[in-house]
Structures are given as C-alpha cells and as structure tokens.
Amino acid sequence: GESVGLHLPTLSVQEGDNSIINCAYSNSASDYFIWYKQESGKGPQFIIDIRSNMDKRQGQRVTVLLNKTVKHLSLQIAATQPGDSAVYFCAENLSGNTPLVFGKGTRLSVIA
C-alpha cells in the first residue's frame, strides 16, 4: 500500500455528508492558491484554484474559501463519496515565477 502521508491529520466523514478540509498558509503576499487531491499510489491531481482577489470559488461539488485576514484556506466537498477518499493538500504561490509552497496534507476517509 501507499505509505505517503502516514502521519497526516485525518478527517473521517460519513458518505453523503459534507467535508471541510482546512489549510493555513504562510505568506500574506501569496497571490494564488490551489487544492490538490492525491489518491493512493498516484500523483497529485488538480482540484480547484483561487486567486487572492477572490474569497470564494465553486466547482463541481467543491468550493474553496479564502480568508486573507487570517491566512486561511478551506476546501468544502458536498455529498462526500467513497471516491473522495484521498490525501488533500493546499499550495500557495508567492509570485508568478516562484515554485509553489505545499502544505503537508489531510487524509480524508469516507465511511460508507
């Protein structure tokens, strides 16, 4: 099995419930934020992004909220499904050319 993320914080939710995954970012000058999903044995997969001039963005079953005052980012997943079980992590971009800074991640476990 996949050993990446062995000691990550875990969020367990019932199938059908909504999930909220939180991320605290480090730099108030970051202008772009991204959420990734990483399933066991796979590479990180882009979910949704948001620019710093927005405070909310919605996708299919996912919403990202940005609170610049407290440097906090959240990912909301509606009607969580077993296929949503994965490690989720946020990334921040300080400026256009600098590499992304990644958070450590949260493991989402969906209980059927």
Added chain:
Amino acid sequence: NAGVTQTPKFRVLKTGQSMTLLCAQDMNHEYMYWYRQDPGMGLRLIHYSVGEGTTAKGEVPDGYNVSRLKKQNFLLGLESAAPSQTSVYFCASRPLYGTATQYFGPGTRLTVL
C-alpha cells in the same frame, strides 16, 4: 495528450549505483519540477527548470543533478544512490503564463538498499 509521464514507475538500486529518472510532458510547458515525497514530509522540491537549458536548485538538491536539454524532457540523476534517497519522486510542469497550477506525473517509487 498524455500530460506528464515518468519513467520508470519502480526501481530498486543498491547503495552507490547511479540512475536517471525521465520526465516528459506534451503540453508545451515552460516550467518543470522534480519533487520527492516521504511519509509525513509532504512534497519537497529538489530542482526545477524555467525553460530549456536552465535549471535551479530547490529545497533538497544535494545528491541529485538535473538536465533540461529539450523543452519537453526533464531528467533527474542520482550519481551515487544512498538509502536516504528512498522515496517517491514526482515530476510536474506548468505553463509560463496564465496559471501557477502545476500538473503532476504518476510518480516513480525508488528504493535504495
């Protein structure tokens, strides 16, 4: 459109052996990156490239070398593998303009005995 591909998927090396990991992308992206991912450590940047013929060090560059001879390829080399380099290696790429989102390959699991 295959996106980002990595070769090989798995490899076992003995201490002191050398190898090269290949990353290829068909999206005409300018930027390419090599990361390693270890339990509890998240993604750590090894080296990156902002264009053909250019490379730069990331957070954990020691023991690795890279080359970007062609825009679509980014090679990661281990000259003398050590057990501490046992990890899962991911390559990523992104375009020059429009987004900072990086797109990742499927990873290479490397074990150094």
